[in-house]
Amino acid sequence: MGSEFVMFSLTPMLIGVLASVACALPGNFLILRRQALIGDAISHVVLPGIVVAFLLTGVVAAIPMLLGAAGAAVVAVVLIEAIKRLGRIEPGAAMGVTFTTLFAGGVLLLEQSDTSSVHLDVEHALMGNLESLVWLRATDWSSLIDPWALAGVPEELPRIAVVCAGVILLTLVFWRWLKISTFDEGFAQALGLPVGAIGMGLVITAAVAAVAAFDAVGSIIVIAMFICPPAAARMMTNGLERQVWWSVLFAVISAVLGYVLAGYGPLWLGGENAVSAAGMIATVSGIILALACAFGPHRARVGARAEV
Amino acid sequence: MTPLIEALLLQAGYNAALVAVGAALLGFAAGAAGTFLFLRKRALVSDAVAHATLPGVGLAFIAMVWLGGDGRNLLGLLTGSAVTAGIGLLAVEWMTRRTRLSEDAAIGAVLSVFFGLGIVILTVIQTMSSGRQAGLESFLLGSTAGMLFQDAIVIAVGGSLAVLATWVMRRPMTLVAFDAEYAAASGVNVPGIDRLMMALVMAVTVIGLKIVGLILIVAMLIIPPVTARFWTERSQSLIWYAGGIGGVSGYLGAAFSASAPDLPTGPIIVLVAALLFLLSLFLAPARGVAAAVFRHRRFQRKVHRRQGLLALARREPIHDELTLRVLRGEGLIRADGVATETGRAQAAKIARDERRWDVAREIHQDTGLAGRYDGLTPIEEVFAPDEIAEFDRRIGGPRAKREGP
Numbered sequence: 001m002g003s004e005f006v007m008f009s010l011t012p013m014l015i016g017v018l019a020s021v022a023c024a025l026p027g028n029f030l031i032l033r034r035q036a037l038i039g040d041a042i043s044h045v046v047l048p049g050i051v052v053a054f055l056l057t058g059v060v061a062a063i064p065m066l067l068g069a070a071g072a073a074v075v076a077v078v079l080i081e082a083i084k085r086l087g088r089i090e091p092g093a094a095m096g097v098t099f100t101t102l103f104a105g106g107v108l109l110l111e112q113s114d115t116s117s118v119h120l121d122v123e124h125a126l127m128g129n130l131e132s133l134v135w136l137r138a139t140d141w142s143s144l145i146d147p148w149a150l151a152g153v154p155e156e157l158p159r160i161a162v163v164c165a166g167v168i169l170l171t172l173v174f175w176r177w178l179k180i181s182t183f184d185e186g187f188a189q190a191l192g193l194p195v196g197a198i199g200m201g202l203v204i205t206a207a208v209a210a211v212a213a214f215d216a217v218g219s220i221i222v223i224a225m226f227i228c229p230p231a232a233a234r235m236m237t238n239g240l241e242r243q244v245w246w247s248v249l250f251a252v253i254s255a256v257l258g259y260v261l262a263g264y265g266p267l268w269l270g271g272e273n274a275v276s277a278a279g280m281i282a283t284v285s286g287i288i289l290a291l292a293c294a295f296g297p298h299r300a301r302v303g304a305r306a307e308v
Numbered sequence: 309m310t311p312l313i314e315a316l317l318l319q320a321g322y323n324a325a326l327v328a329v330g331a332a333l334l335g336f337a338a339g340a341a342g343t344f345l346f347l348r349k350r351a352l353v354s355d356a357v358a359h360a361t362l363p364g365v366g367l368a369f370i371a372m373v374w375l376g377g378d379g380r381n382l383l384g385l386l387t388g389s390a391v392t393a394g395i396g397l398l399a400v401e402w403m404t405r406r407t408r409l410s411e412d413a414a415i416g417a418v419l420s421v422f423f424g425l426g427i428v429i430l431t432v433i434q435t436m437s438s439g440r441q442a443g444l445e446s447f448l449l450g451s452t453a454g455m456l457f458q459d460a461i462v463i464a465v466g467g468s469l470a471v472l473a474t475w476v477m478r479r480p481m482t483l484v485a486f487d488a489e490y491a492a493a494s495g496v497n498v499p500g501i502d503r504l505m506m507a508l509v510m511a512v513t514v515i516g517l518k519i520v521g522l523i524l525i526v527a528m529l530i531i532p533p534v535t536a537r538f539w540t541e542r543s544q545s546l547i548w549y550a551g552g553i554g555g556v557s558g559y560l561g562a563a564f565s566a567s568a569p570d571l572p573t574g575p576i577i578v579l580v581a582a583l584l585f586l587l588s589l590f591l592a593p594a595r596g597v598a599a600a601v602f603r604h605r606r607f608q609r610k611v612h613r614r615q616g617l618l619a620l621a622r623r624e625p626i627h628d629e630l631t632l633r634v635l636r637g638e639g640l641i642r643a644d645g646v647a648t649e650t651g652r653a654q655a656a657k658i659a660r661d662e663r664r665w666d667v668a669r670e671i672h673q674d675t676g677l678a679g680r681y682d683g684l685t686p687i688e689e690v691f692a693p694d695e696i697a698e699f700d701r702r703i704g705g706p707r708a709k710r711e712g713p
Contacts, residue, residue, distance in 0.1 A: 031410075034413075036412045036415075037352055037412045040416055040420075086597050087534070087538070087589050087597075088595065089534055090349050093346055093349075093533075094534075095352065096351045096352055096354075096355065096526055096527070096530035096531075097534055097585060100523075100524055100526050100530070100531070100578055101527065101531075101578060101582040101585075103523065103524065104574070104578035104579050104582070105579060107524075107572060107574075108571070108572065108576065108579065111572050111575075112570050112571075122448065123448070126427070126448070127427050220420060220424045220427060221424075223416060223419065223420035223423075224420035224424055226416065227416035228420065231409055231413050231417055234408065234409065235407065235408070262428070266432075273435035275428045275431040275432055276427045276431040279423075279425065279426070279427030279428035280424070280428050281424070282421055282423070283424045283425045283428055285421065286420070286422075289417055289421070293402075299407045300408060301408045
């Protein structure tokens with residue numbers, strides 16, 4: 001059991017956990033700023049980004065694709081702003097116009113170009129391939145200190161680990177600025193904080209997290225982790241610090257439980273094959289959110305009347 | 309080019325013609341139903357609805373196989389998708405009403421979780437019965453290859469019903485979209501109307517699954533109304549404009565995609581709609597960017613002309629490049645900056661207008677008329693001739709000078 005676990009489950013599970021945490025952290029602030037759907041928009045425009053990167057470089061390599069996806073995310077944010085201002089259109093509709101158009105463009109490019117030889121298709125982009133990120137050189141737990149085995153971990157793992165660490169670091173460094181500008185933008189401006197830059201920085205951080213996570217786990221987890229753990233955490237507490245801790249906890253539980261259920265659940269039920277881990281992780285995060293909505297101690301709006 | 313013309317004239321084969329007509333109907337229905345969603349500022353709810361159809365498609369397939377059927381009956385799959393889309397919709401509503409989450413968070417949560425669940429069910433189906441290729445992935449991006457006549461009938465009937473319902477309910481829906489509180493106060497069942505709007509969106513989403521797929525159907529609900537908004541200020545005509553734009557996008561997109569290989573129908577339809585949007589954004593008469601730039605330029609010239617002439621009248625030197633260009637262009641000054649005959653006459657006229665306004669604002673300090681002074685409007689457009697004569701009498705001086713010795 002031990003060696004099999006290390007070989008087939010440890011790395012995907014770790015990648016899932018790191019990706020979930022990297023997305024859930026910025027998600028906390030996006031939810032409080034009512035920009036939750038930015039994650040949705042970004043994860044749609046990542047597709048044209050990586051397709052363009054592939055067409056320009058001709059290889060499926062990590063760095064150009066990450067750059068392409070990040071570039072597409074920035075283009076999308078700029079386009080949304082431009083459409084909002086130039087056309088005087090409400091943000092939601094501007095977002096809808098932008099990301100569906102870019103996504104359609106990505107699909108078209110993908111169909112037009114010869115990508116049959118490489119592993120690049122829409123379904124992969126949506127669902128990821130968490131299950132395939134196995135650590136073949138591992139034999140058992142002792143491999144964790146074996147340099148030869150460690151050199152063979154799937155390359156997604158160090159990448160998402162770096163991004164996750166970066167997101168944690170940024171959150172800690174800019175904690176006060178983020179907190180003040182999220183809750184009281186006017187006050188933040190009065191203090192002389194660069195409110196616009198903070199907002200943009202948050203969106204870019206989210207985009208980077210989304211792109212790195214997307215590479216490993218597909219876009220469903222990205223959207224789900226941006227929203228579900230922070231939203232569930234919001235039901236548990238009124239303090240931002242505690243909310244962030246709760247969201248990290250929920251993200252980790254979703255990733256681990258989702259992965260285990262996807263891998264072993266069908267076996268327990270008498271089936272033979274595992275189901276999609278990415279989909280199961282999203283489902284578990286949804287169940288956590290539903291439970292939090294039903295029983296969370298701070299689930300109701302306080303002092304606000306019900307909206308019509 | 310010939311294949312494109314053939315496709316546009318529905319001559320590119322039976323299937324292509326079927327798809328083109330179906331896409332046009334779908335586009336019309338989506339544009340019309342999406343209009344109220346857009347006016348209610350809830351455009352992205354459709355995204356949650358669309359993604360929530362996926363588990364329904366999968367579950368319906370499993371159920372039909374268990375009952376011994378083929379599992380690929382379109383009507384059955386669409387019914388299943390409608391059920392989970394409805395559940396997703398209720399979940400969004402419940403979360404927004406009962407918890408402190410805002411609607412966008414609820415939308416994101418529902419769309420990602422339902423979609424994730426859908427993917428899980430799809431993987432279950434893949435392993436469920438080897439050999440039986442379900443092909444349900446085609447609902448993600450739509451697939452028009454091998455569309456059957458009965459599929460087209462489903463789309464046509466469903467689309468017509470959606471348009472009909474939109475038209476019948478247009479008045480209460482307009483009321484709710486523009487002023488929900490007033491609507492509630494005048495006895496309209498606001499949650500009911502909201503639900504009806506969403507039901508229409510759901511219907512369009514479900515019937516669009518086959519052609520456009522669930523990821524891009526959102527575009528058919530959002531882009532046509534947003535585009536139509538550039539061309540009209542009236543909600544009643546907005547429905548038809550949006551429907552028309554959606555229908556044209558659907559038809560053209562389907563024709564384009566039939567005219568060459570490797571042009572997937574759904575994305576092409578969306579890109580055609582996006583192109584129409586882009587054209588409208590820049591070229592629409594009143595709200596377009598070009599019109600706004602043009603208005604701004606005209607206003608700028610008016611201001612510079614007036615200020616330039618005032619400077620001429622006061623014999624002040626003019627340094628501003630644009631002012632000089634405007635005055636030269638109208639032949640009011642010569643190339644060396646000296647006022648021409650017409651220039652002097654115009655300057656005197658503007659100076660008199662300015663003096664009249666000064667008096668007018670002294671006399672009518674508290675009326676709305678004097679408030680219309682903006683330094684540009686000629687006074688003749690605001691006050692009657694006898695009033696202006698009265699101002700001139702008060703000014704007195706210049707006239708005495710002109711009548712002089």
